[in-house]
Amino acid sequence: MKFESQRVAKPYFIFALMLFVGQILFGLILGLQYIVGDFLFPYIPFNVARMVHTNLLIVWLLFGFMGASYYLVPEESDTELHSPWLAKATFWVFAAAGVATILGYLLVPYGELAELTMNHLLPTMGREFLEQPTITKIGIVIVCLAFIYNIGMTVLKGRKTVINMVLITGLVGLAVFFLFSFYNPANLVLDKFFWWWVVHLWVEGVWELILGAILAFVLIKVTGVDREVIEKWLYVIIALALISGLIGMGHHYFWIGPGPYWLWLGSIFSALEPVPFFMMVLFAFRVVSQRRHQHGNRVATLWALGTAVMAFLGAGVWGFIHTLAPVNYYTHGSQITAAHGHLAFFGAYAMIVMCIISYAMPIMRGRPQGNPAVAQKLETFAFWTMCISMLGITLALTVAGAWQVALQRLPESGALSFMNTQAKLIPVFWVREAFGLVFATGLVAYLASFFVGQKAAVNTYVVETHATEAAGEFKAQGACCGSCK
Amino acid sequence: MSEIFTKGMARNIYYGGGFFFLLLLVGLTLDTLRELPQRDHRENITESVARGKAVWEENNCIGCHSLMGEGAYFAPELANVYDRYGNGNEAAFAQFMQSWMAMQPLPTEGRRKMPQFHLSKEQVDDLSAFLIWTSRINDNDWPPNREG
C-alpha cells in the first residue's frame, strides 16, 4: 500500500462480503420456495425474498466497486485520496440506507412501504431490480455523486493513467444511466424500453469498463508486466464491449413493443458481445504467462484468471445461446434466462470484486506478499468450490429451461401450462438447490480464509507496519509487492 | 499484439467507436420513439390503465410474475393472461380477476403461493384494464402459444 488513505477501502470490502452472505441466504430460500411452494409463506413471500436477493447483490457489488476505486485510484494517481473523511461518511450513509431498505422489504408489506415512502409523488418502485423506494434511489444518487467527486478530484490532482480514466468513465456512466430509473411513464412500453438503459447499459456497457480497469490493475500488480502492453489490451477490450454492447441492447427489444428491425440489430450486435469477453481471457492468460515476477499472493492471480474465464462462460457463452431472436422467441423469460443471469453476474462482477479483495485486503492488513500459505490454500479451495457449484447451478437451470421450453413453449397444441411445467421440473430444482448449498459451503470457506494463519502472518510481517517499508524489505529479497509498478 | 497495432490506435477505436455507437443508439431510439405510438396503442391508455399500472407496481407483482417475458419466473406470464382467460370478452376477464384476487392465497398445501393483497374492487378493475391494454401491444407475436 502506497498511501494511507487507500485504507478506506477496507470497510467497503468487509460490508460487501457481509451483504453477499445475506444474498446467498435468501438465494437458498428462493430455491426452496421453487420446490416447496409455501415455504415461509406468508412471512416471506417469494417476491420479497427475490427482492432481497437481487438488491443485496447489486448493493454489495456497488460497495465492492467503491472499495476497489478507493483502493486503486490513489495508487494509480500517485497521490492521497482527495477526502478520506468523505469516503468514510458516504460509507455509513450508504450502509444505513441499504440496511433500512432491506429491513423495509422484510418488515412491511411492499404496498405499505410504497405508501410510507410516498411513492405516488414520483413513482419508481415495483420494477425488477429497481424495487427500492424513491427516497432510497435519491440516496443512491447522492452517495454516487459524493463518491465520484472524491475519486474525480483525486484523479485530477494526480497521474491520469489509462486505468484511472477507464474506471472513472465507467463510474460516471454508472451514475448517469441510473438516472433512467427515475423515468417511469404510464406507458409500459416506454417504461420497459428505458428500464434497459439502466440494466443492460450497466452490465453490458459501463460495468464492463469498471471490470476491465480493475482486472488490468490487479494484473499489473501481480505480474509486473509493462503498463503499455496492458493498456493496449484494455482499450481494445472496452472498445469492443461498447461497439457490440450499445446496439446489442436490441436483444431486449424483440418482444416488448419496438419494431422488427431490432430483431436484426439486436441479434447481430449482441452476437458480437462475447468477443470482448473472449479477449479478456486471452489477455489474462497472456499477461500471466509473460509475468516478470512471481507475486507471493498467488490466489489473487487465480481470481484474475478465473474472473476472465467465468465471465466469458456466463456472459459470452450463456449469453450467446439465447441471444439470437429465433432462439430467444422460445427461451425469453424462461429458466434459461435465470441460468445466464446467475453465471454472468457471478463470473463477471462477483468474481472481480473478490479478485480485488483477494489482492488488496492482505496488503491493507500488512501482508504485502499475500496471506500465509494455509489461508491461501483455503481461499483456493473456496474459489473452486464456488466456481464449480455455480457452474452446477447454471447447468441445472439450463436443463430446467430447455425442458420448460419443450413442454410449455414449443408445442403448438397441447402445451403444458406454466404451473404444470414447473411441477415437472422439481427434480432439477432439487439439483440446483443442492449446488446452492455447496456454494454456501464455499462462501463459508472463503470467509474463514480471512481468519486462518493469523499467527504465521504475525511472525512473518509486523501487522499494521508501513506497507512501503515492507515493500522495500521485499525488494531487497528480490520479491516485489507490485505497489511501486 | 503486434507492434503495428499501437496503443494510440486502440485508444482511438475506443473513443471513436464508443462515441459513434452511442450516437447510433440515440438515433435508433428516436426512430423507435417515433414509430411506437402505432405499436403500443397509447391512445387506449385510460386513467384506469394508468392506475392499474401503479397498482401492479406498488404490489410488486413483477417479483413473482413475468410481464412480456420480463420479471420473475416463479408464476405465470401475465401479458397474455387476458388471452388465456378472457376469450376476447373484457367483462368476463374483469369478473375472473375479481374472483381470482379475492381467492388468494389458495389453500393447496405445498403449491406456490400468491398473497392476498386486500385490493378494492376498483383497484382490481384497474389491474384488469392494465392487463387488457398490455395484451394488445404489438410485441412481434410473443409468446409462442397461450401458455405464455
Ligand code: HEM
Ligand atoms: C456480465 C455481463 C452480463 C450480465 C451480468 C448479464 C445479466 C443478465 C440478466 C440478469 C438478465 C435477466 C434480465 C431480466 O431479469 O429480465 C439477462 C438477460 C439477457 N442477457 Fe445477459 N448479461 C450479461 C451479458 C450478456 C451478453 C454478453 C449477452 C449476449 C451475448 C447476453 C444476453 C442476454 C439476453 C439475450 C437476455 C434476455 C433473456 C430473455 O429474453 O429472457 N447477456 N442478462
Ligand code: HEM
Ligand atoms: C447460492 C445459491 C443461489 C440460489 C439457490 C439462487 C436462487 C435464485 C432464484 C430462485 C432466483 C429467482 C428466479 C426467478 O425469478 O424465478 C434468483 C434470482 C437471481 N439471482 Fe440467485 N441464487 C443463488 C445465488 C446467486 C448468486 C451467487 C448470484 C450472483 C452473483 C445470483 C444472482 C441472481 C440474479 C442476477 C437473479 C435475477 C435473475 C433474473 O432476473 O434472470 N444468485 N436466484
Ligand SMILES: [Fe+2]
Ligand atoms: Fe443485455
